Amino acid sequence: MAKVIYFGVDLHGHVNPTLGLIRKLVERGNEVVYYCSDEFRGKIERTGATFRSYRGLLNFAMHEGSGIDTFLVFADFIMEKGRLLADRLFEEVSGLRPVCIIHDAFAYWGKELAAKLGVPGxxxxxxxxxxxxxxASDPGFFMEHVLRAGDDPLYKKYKGHTDMYPKLIEKVSRMIARRHGLGEVNVINDVFGSKQPLNLIFSSRAFQLYEEAFDESYLFAGYTADPRADAEPFPMDRLDGRPLVYIAFGTILHDLGDLIEGCMKAFGGEEVQVVMSVGRQFKVEQLAGVPDNFLVMPYVPQLELLERADAFVTHGGANSIYESLCAGVPMVVVPQVFDEFMGALMVERAEAGIRLESEAFAPEPLREAVRSVLNDPAYRIGSARIGDSFRATGGLDMAVQSIIHYTEQRVNA
Structure with missing residues (x-):
């Protein structure tokens, strides 16, 4: 039995997609030790992996905001956590004698420990x-859709200059390298991606923007929606057969008042049934004037709801988008933070749904967008097409076999 270590990031959107992979590794006879924060112990242990705690050292946070300053702050955060955890965990991890270290792309400490121990990463x-x-192939896309720096005075001044992106990346990379004692580094691939000789992506080339930029070191393994052992109960008998619009804005956002109010104004009295998940941070009992065609709950079993849904209104997190595509459900994406803006654009370009700019969020455009995805079969066809492309990759079986083959090659080299 081979021992494999997985270093996770303590966010639901980063843990949930890995659970199927870990379960498959265990089923293949591997002993998997999964490092994460204590709140994730239960769901990790249910995969058959051994849970190990970061002991309060991580507390990963998604950094809201946009622009060059936020980009630098987030890179610093990853590096500081990476160095701290690599130092604190080195002796412990060395004693486990892993044959391979697998880690979240944001878990720079995993890359660092794999290098220090001389094991495949x-x-x-x-x-x-x-x-x-x-x-590099589309600098404007990075500046406007990833950094969200479209209103930055410096970007406006130099917009269209072909050397702006490389100069920015070179400058930020030098700053990170100098602050953290690194050699030559690319802040995107080496810090935000923790690039390794093998990099696993839970998607397909058919859904990926600029897929030609990804060389053979990137393995597209589709997406497998792992059933939630801790799924919330839901009164399915209350679904009455009207077109079902499912609305959820993930586990990160807490200030949902305007979004919830906008949704109730958009769909109250419409000939649809709405199921809305608002999270535990928002008190459902505080809501006034909930329309009769709404069911509002803190959490719902998302996979089961998507099996019945006709449209999904989502913030655009990776889990939500991928799960909707697996179910063939068209989306209206209202991105709020970080990479959700890129996810919304991917959905739009795949013709699997409609992207709404959050700044212009209002009941009327939301209502019209949902009507469009309900009435135009092209969106459901687009969503189903991408779901099929996920399954065509070979999925988790292919991913696990690739990891085993890569590890054996490196060990025997």
Missing amino acids: VSVFANFPFIHEMA
């Missing part, structure tokens, strides 16, 4: 992948 993109080669 695999990076896993639990979120939407973004690599340097994508930005």
Whole structure:
């Protein structure tokens, strides 16, 4: 039995996509040790892996905001956590004698520990992948849709200059390298992607923007929606047969008041039934004037709801988008933070749904967007097409076999 270590990031959107992979590794006879924060112990242990705690050292946070300053702050955060955890965990991990270290793309400490121990490393993109080669082929896309720097005075001044992106990346990379004692580094691939000789992506080339930028070191393994052992109960008997619109804005956002109010104004009295998941941070009992065609709950079993849904209104997190595509459900994406803007654009370009700019969010455009995805079969066809492309990759069986083959090659080299 081979011992494999997985270093995770303590966010639901980063842990959930990995659970099927870990379960498959265990089923193949591997002993998997999964490092994460304590709140994820239960769901990790249910895969058959051994849970190990970061002991309060991580507390990963998604950095809201946009622009060059936020980009630099987030890179610094990853590096500081990476160095701290690599130092604190080195002796412990060395004693485990792993044959391979697999880690979240944001878990720089996994890359660092694999290098220090001289064992093969695999990076896993639990979120939407973004690599340097994508930005190099379309610098404007990076500046406007990833950095969200469209209103930055410096960007406005130099917009259209072909050397702006490489100069920015070179400058930020030098700053990160100097602050953290690194050699030559590319901040996107080496810090945000923790690039390894094998990099696993839970998607397909058919859905990926600028897929030609991804060389053979990137393995597209589709997406497998792993059933939730801790799924919330839901009164399915209350679904009455009207077109079902499912609305959820993930586990990160807490200030949902305007979004919830906008949704109730958009669909109250419409000939649809709405199921809305608002999370535990928002008190459902505080809502006034909930329309009769709404069911509002803190959490719902998302996979089961998507099996019945006709449209999905989502913030655009990777898990939500991928699960909707697996179910063939068209989306209206209202991105709020970070890579959700890129996810919304991917959905739009795949003709699997409609992207709404959050700044212009209002009941009327939301209502019209949902009507469009309900009435135009092209969106459901587009969503189903991408779901089929996920399954055509070979999925988790192919991913696990590739990891085993890569590890054996490196060990025997």
